[in-house]
Amino acid sequence: MRILVTGGAGYIGSVTAALLIEQQHDVEILDDLSTGHRAAVPPGAILHVGSLRDSDLLGRVFARSFDAVMHFAAFSLVGESVADPLKYWRNNVGGTLALLSRVAAGGAARFVFSSSAAVYGEPDRVPIAEDAPLLPVNPYGRTKLAMEQALADAAAGGGFAAVALRYFNAAGAWQGRGEDHDPETHLIPNLLRSLLLPEATFTVFGDDYATPDGTCIRDYIHVRDLAEAHALALAALDRPGYTALNLGTGSGCSVRAIVAAAARVTGRSVSPPVGPRRSGDPARLVAANDEARRILGWQPLRSDVDTLLRDAWSWHRDHPRGYGD
Numbered sequence: 001m002r003i004l005v006t007g008g009a010g011y012i013g014s015v016t017a018a019l020l021i022e023q024q025h026d027v028e029i030l031d032d033l034s035t036g037h038r039a040a041v042p043p044g045a046i047l048h049v050g051s052l053r054d055s056d057l058l059g060r061v062f063a064r065s066f067d068a069v070m071h072f073a074a075f076s077l078v079g080e081s082v083a084d085p086l087k088y089w090r091n092n093v094g095g096t097l098a099l100l101s102r103v104a105a106g107g108a109a110r111f112v113f114s115s116s117a118a119v120y121g122e123p124d125r126v127p128i129a130e131d132a133p134l135l136p137v138n139p140y141g142r143t144k145l146a147m148e149q150a151l152a153d154a155a156a157g158g159g160f161a162a163v164a165l166r167y168f169n170a171a172g173a174w175q176g177r178g179e180d181h182d183p184e185t186h187l188i189p190n191l192l193r194s195l196l197l198p199e200a201t202f203t204v205f206g207d208d209y210a211t212p213d214g215t216c217i218r219d220y221i222h223v224r225d226l227a228e229a230h231a232l233a234l235a236a237l238d239r240p241g242y243t244a245l246n247l248g249t250g251s252g253c254s255v256r257a258i259v260a261a262a263a264r265v266t267g268r269s270v271s272p273p274v275g276p277r278r279s280g281d282p283a284r285l286v287a288a289n290d291e292a293r294r295i296l297g298w299q300p301l302r303s304d305v306d307t308l309l310r311d312a313w314s315w316h317r318d319h320p321r322g323y324g325d
């Protein structure tokens, strides 16, 4: 298939683009490199450098239609979205509307959207199923929900097949591509960097939650397993319509369990200090993933905590300061 990957220079988009190329698809990437890295773009992909919000560029990219669009491009820092919400509405929602206009005008028959567990906010029931209330608690999550709603409407009106994949906590690395955000807000890269760089620090945010060891529980999903779900979605999107699917393992892992796994995998002693809670962190976020298994035929194969940590550690050891651009 001929596939457009927006945000394909970013963490999850670049791993997915590499997998699609491995599977013999023709991949074009549209990325403004605002948070992505040229070095992450897989050889074999055509790279268009620029923003989704550049309508001339979008016109050139869509001069020929695609079989599928995979839309990863977005800003995704929760704290920044609180400080500068319109930056998020302009880029995430504005960019998505521009893209959807091209797709609905015949630009692609299939659309895969990077949504997030953030659309659920702080759920009453865990594991979280797709039909749980959608009550995001920050502007980032609200832009993701708005994009899902726009996508559902556009797919119904434009006659294309769409799926929103709600990722839980992406982690790990795959074949030379890993996690390099600035600032980095994610647990595993921050923990591993603190073992590699003298200036990097790591703190456990609270150990007085209502969980067995007192630390927050999250559902970590290997970036290669996320990429696989996107590849499987191509076959599943065989008729117009819209659906939303969780991508998580279905079982959670506490911060302390991640710290213990980091010690096992790195062979180092890891005993980070415990600080106060970070505001807005729910105790437990875990996905129900039965729908993704059923509809996509997907199985997370690399998301056990030791494999995740081993793959991430190998990447961070090779790239202690990220891609270095």
Ligand SMILES: NC(=O)c1ccc[n+]([C@@H]2O[C@H](COP(=O)([O-])OP(=O)(O)OC[C@H]3O[C@@H](n4cnc5c(N)ncnc54)[C@H](O)[C@@H]3O)[C@@H](O)[C@H]2O)c1
Pocket (backbone or CB within 6 Å): 006, 007, 008, 009, 010, 011, 012, 013, 030, 031, 032, 033, 034, 035, 036, 037, 050, 051, 052, 053, 071, 072, 073, 074, 075, 076, 091, 095, 114, 115, 116, 117, 166, 167, 168, 169, 170, 171, 181
């Ligand atoms: N990392 C996670 O744990 C996680 C969890 C849930 C959802 N998501 C979503 O998955 C997607 C990918 O996340 P990531 O961690 O790979 O992020 P990332 O920042 O590494 O990648 C995003 C990419 O999009 C590009 N981009 C942003 N705005 C653009 C625009 N207007 N035009 C063109 N390119 C643009 C950036 O340069 C970057 O390469 C995002 O939509 C994110 O919200 C990520």
